Amino acid sequence: MVVLAASIINKSGKALVSRQYVDMSRIRIEGYLAAFPKLVGIGKQHTYVETDSIRYVYQPIESLYLLLVTSKQSNILDDLETLRLLSKLVPEYSYSLDEEGIGRMAFEILFAFDEVISLGHKENVTVAQVKQYCEMESHEERLHKLVLQSKINDTKDVMKRKASEIDKNKIERNRSEKGGFMSMQSMGSGRMDTGFGSDISLSSNSGGYGSGSGFGLSTELDSSKPKGRAPASASAPPKGLGMQLGKTQRTNQFLESLKAEGEVIVEDVRPRIGQSKPAATPPSDPVTLIVEEKLNVTLKQDGGIGNFGLQGTLSLILNQDDGHIQVQVETGGNPGILFKTHPNINKELFNRDNILGLKDPSQQFPPGQAGDGVSLLKWRMQTTDESLVPLSINCWPSVSGNETYVNLEYEASSSFDLQNVLISIPLPALREAPRVQQIDGEWRFDSRKSILEWSIVLIDNSNRRLNSKRN
Secondary structure, three states: OOEEEEEEEEOOOOEEEEEEOOOOOHHHHHHHHHHHHHHOOOOOOOOEEEOOOEEEEEEEEOOEEEEEEEEOOOOHHHHHHHHHHHHHHHHHHOOOOOHHHHHHOHHHHHHHHHHHEEOOEEOOOOHHHHHHHHHOOOHHHHHHHHHHHHHHHHHHHHHHHHHHHHHHHHHHHHHHHHHHHHHHHOOOOEEEEOOOOOEEEEEEOOOHHHOOOOOOEEEEEEOOOOOOOOOHHHHOOOOOOOOOOOOOHHHHHHHHHHHHOOOOOOOOOOOOOOOOOOOOOOOOOOEEEEEEEEEEEEEOOOOOEEEEEEEEEEEEEEOOOOOOOOEEOOOOOOOOEEEEEOOOEOHHHHHHHOEEOEOOOOOOOOOOOOOOOEEEEEEEEEOOOHHHOOEEEEEEEEEEOOEEEEEEEEEEOOOOOEEEEEEEEEOOOOOOOOOEEEOOOEEEEEOOOOEEEEEEEEEOOOOOEEEEEEO
16 A cells, blocks of 8 residues: 555645655646546545546545545555544544634644554554644653743843843933033033123023033123023024934935835825925816725636625715705616615605605705715625626646646626726746736736736727736
8 A cells, every 4th residue: 555645625626735655746746636626426426536547535524525645556445444544533633624624723634644644554543542642742842942941031131131231321321411411500600701891601501402502501792781681592493403314325225126126116205394285176067976886806716706795985076055956866777786875865765766865955965075075875786696797817727847837818898998907916936027928918027026917008899808828
């Protein structure tokens, strides 16, 4: 018996947990697992499937498959016994037998698999023995953790000593600075005769280092003015002093390197004092209606819609004094769309005649509303109809040697045109940009995020279904 791999996969062949017991590349085992769902027949009672080179021994676990990939020369009875033992171990470690539960306990399941299978051969163990082996304590591991914890404690003690030394140095520095300042103040206020019929008095300023000339002293010309009165300009800060901040050359080099890697750098330009941000130009029409819709769609990997949510808002902006108006709305008669009016809107009038008006006809809509105006009507829609999706994308990968070719195809709805379409394609970590052989539109590779961006300016009747090829 030689077990090549023990895996847990979903119905589409995606590997959740896989352990190889022979030297095997990742592409090879992924190919084996991806081909398995196509070989399993519907309604068959067999627990194994054979190909030209390997044999699949499997057992369904709710919505997943527990799978053994073995050679054709292995003993099928031993394989079934190994599979039965693994099927008993999986529920012991994962209480929820779904993709999320298996992924959360992946390492524990792999450790249990290693206790059952060694170098492709089954070990003579039971479920209780496997659990005991996995839970056994290691003296070396405990010793390593104790040594590591002692190092952490020593480092914390050193950090505390350094912090206390820094605090002491700060206190001593502050004391010395205060002592120097007091010595400057001890000069007092003296008087010096200039010899020109006037005298200069030196007096200490109570503002300290932050006022006057910046050094705690102010010089006054005392000629005929009464003594003891400070001049009015003494409180004004001097011009030309202060700190100027700017970008260093190292920062510029860092930004240039980011730009060279394809990153878009937006300069942070701060407005000057007194400079206001230009506001958006309001609409000049007497009556303006704004319709805004947001569509959020999640498509499944194997087809179908996971989530389809449409939300819309109808708003009103008045630029006239007369607000006695009503709005006629055409809903289209789609029963899947749910409408909700504003509390001040006459709901019966809207349900009967599709007219938006106030409950009290004597009142009027407020004019001059800033921003998005007054919301009159909101609607939302939930559906599973895939034909309503405005844009669908299909991906067809193929492997040839050491290269992978991917054919991407989009198909847009014929109901309306799409503008400024941006399709972001996540890629594995690559040293170089992928080679794009054929594309409709423009593409850009972001090496930092490892994302290929496919941008299309306009999708209309001329290009509703096109593809791109890359490798």
